[in-house]
Amino acid sequence: MFRTMILIASLALAGGSLPASAATKAAQHATAPAHVVHVIVIDKMQYGPMPTDVHAGDIIEWVNHDIFEHSATARDGRFDVDLKPGATVRMTTVAGTTAFFCKFHPGMTGTLVVK
Amino acid sequence: MNKPLFAIAVALGIASVAAVHAQAPAAVSRAPAINDAQIANIVYTADQIDITAAKQALKKSRNEDVRAFAKEMVRDHAAVNAQALTLVKKLDVTPENNPTSESLSKGAAAELKKLAVLKGAAYDKAYVDNEVAYHKTVNAALSGTLIPAAQNAQLKSLLETGLKLFQEHQMHAEHLARQLH
Numbered sequence: 001m002f003r004t005m006i007l008i009a010s011l012a013l014a015g016g017s018l019p020a021s022a023a024t025k026a027a028q029h030a031t032a033p034a035h036v037v038h039v040i041v042i043d044k045m046q047y048g049p050m051p052t053d054v055h056a057g058d059i060i061e062w063v064n065h066d067i068f069e070h071s072a073t074a075r076d077g078r079f080d081v082d083l084k085p086g087a088t089v090r091m092t093t094v095a096g097t098t099a100f101f102c103k104f105h106p107g108m109t110g111t112l113v114v115k
Numbered sequence: 116m117n118k119p120l121f122a123i124a125v126a127l128g129i130a131s132v133a134a135v136h137a138q139a140p141a142a143v144s145r146a147p148a149i150n151d152a153q154i155a156n157i158v159y160t161a162d163q164i165d166i167t168a169a170k171q172a173l174k175k176s177r178n179e180d181v182r183a184f185a186k187e188m189v190r191d192h193a194a195v196n197a198q199a200l201t202l203v204k205k206l207d208v209t210p211e212n213n214p215t216s217e218s219l220s221k222g223a224a225a226e227l228k229k230l231a232v233l234k235g236a237a238y239d240k241a242y243v244d245n246e247v248a249y250h251k252t253v254n255a256a257l258s259g260t261l262i263p264a265a266q267n268a269q270l271k272s273l274l275e276t277g278l279k280l281f282q283e284h285q286m287h288a289e290h291l292a293r294q295l296h
Contacts (some may be wrong), residue, residue: 044276
């Protein structure tokens with residue numbers, strides 16, 4: 001850690017923009033919590049179980065196993081993900097509780113809770 | 116209920132009665148009144164009918180909501196039929212024509228003719244009303260006759276998913292009908 005700090009300090013003193021930027025990224029890597037990927041599977045005209053313990057910044061991976069086109073459309077307009085048959089689409093979450101539905105099959109509904 | 120729909124209902128009703136007979140204890144050694152090849156044919160025919168009606172709607176209707184519904188019908192029913200064709204190939208089953216599928220086709224042809232002469236709002240209303248009635252009839256046949264009679268597990272699963280899908284379509288059509296009335 002001490003060595004890394006010295007390295008970052010010397011790079012900063014050197015004034016090079018590229019090394020400074022690299023150092024920033026390195027520091028972020030060292031401190032930022034890892035973003036977890038949560039998978040939600042759509043199959044047989046329904047959304048699978050909702051993931052628990054989702055935090056803002058985590059990734060939701062929507063996987064459409066159906067032969068039909070679906071969507072995950074937030075009622076408050078926060079997200080609108082189109083899911084062609086067999087598609088996998090990722091989105092980054094923001095905090096809040098969001099009710100969503102399939103805009104092609106509105107009987108399909110779910111609620112995503114992000115802390 | 117209009118005449119073509121009545122014919123479809125009667126045809127599906129006959130299938131339903133036959134299926135009930137097949138399930139009776141006395142009929143243990145008898146073949147099911149409706150087999151998987153016939154079921155596949157009925158489902159394919161029913162899907163094809165709705166696709167044809169939707170294509171007619173896309174030619175005739177200028178109502179954006181009706182057109183969006185028709186596009187959904189083409190997309191979803193084509194997906195079911197593609198899956199049904201893959202399945203019959205895999206199972207090496209040849210879809211068999213039968214009185215129910217024949218009656219469905221006959222009734223649908225008459226309905227298309229009737230809709231063809233209508234225009235504007237009158238057409239939109241008649242098309243959507245027919246979609247409500249058609250999906251109700253097909254859903255009743257699926258849940259009451261075709262799903263219980265299906266022997267192959269994959270076919271049964273496809274029919275069950277199809278039923279959920281068509282129930283969605285029925286709800287969508289009912290919602291649209293309320294808007295148009």
